[in-house]
Amino acid sequence: PEMVVSSTELNLLIQNVVLAHQETCRYRQDNLQVLRWETYSQEEVQSFQQKSMDQMWERCVCHVTEAIQYIVEFAKRLSGFMELNPNDQIVLLKAGVMEVLLIRMSRAFNGYNSTVFFEGKYAPLEIFQSLGCSDLIVSMFDLCHSLCALNLSEHEIAFISSMILLDPGRPWLQDKQKVEVLHKKQEYAFRYLLRTSHRESILSKLPQKGRLLNICHMHMEKLNVFRQMYPGIACESFPPLYKELFI
């Protein structure tokens, strides 16, 4: 039977998702906008390129790991998420957190000069040269480009992120039906939001599922290797839910 969602429940749900997003974004959209023409000079780019591979990986691992914490916090604020059984919470986060990280990265990407906000200024792709994983960085920049072209609003990014996380199709879910109900409500609210803002057209243009995920997964292994090499990256200070995810 088609699920019935009252308009009040719909509005409460939209508010919950949008607030959860706003409160757990490391950088506010307006600050990122203001800084978007603050780019690194050629000399600054070169000094990054002279850093050793492990030094650059350590810095990036730190940033990525911290960003993941914000996404874990986002998930915990989504209504219904904390009511799921703990195993399913971990399953959803493990599978979705990297995709949400990439959606969020596109907010800090300047499509006009292909730079991304990194350590205070906007950086070109070359700055990540010493990481030795240009395939990952190139594909992340490409994804950011295609997301930028959609000119997504914060509301749309919030819903895309929540629907990535609350995906009933993830393998190993114990209570799939429960996630299905949450996902259907999110989908309903998102479609309502798109209808009222005449933005239904973006649905067909969103990147197909897991397009980049496999590359990031490949690099997640590297990420874990580097994290093992640098155990000191404040891992002990992470909340238990996080420890489950990445340690």
Ligand SMILES: CNC(=O)[C@@H]1CCCN1C(=O)c1ccc(Cl)c(COc2cccc3c(C(F)(F)F)cc(C)nc23)c1Cl
């Ligand atoms: C707007 N900024 C951001 O989104 C990120 C997260 C928060 C801070 N931040 C950056 O500073 C940043 C911005 C752009 C890029 Cl390209 C990078 C470098 O990104 C990565 C380098 C190494 C591994 C990365 C891996 C993996 F899975 F392989 F570990 C995965 C992701 C997704 N990003 C990696 C970083 Cl670390």
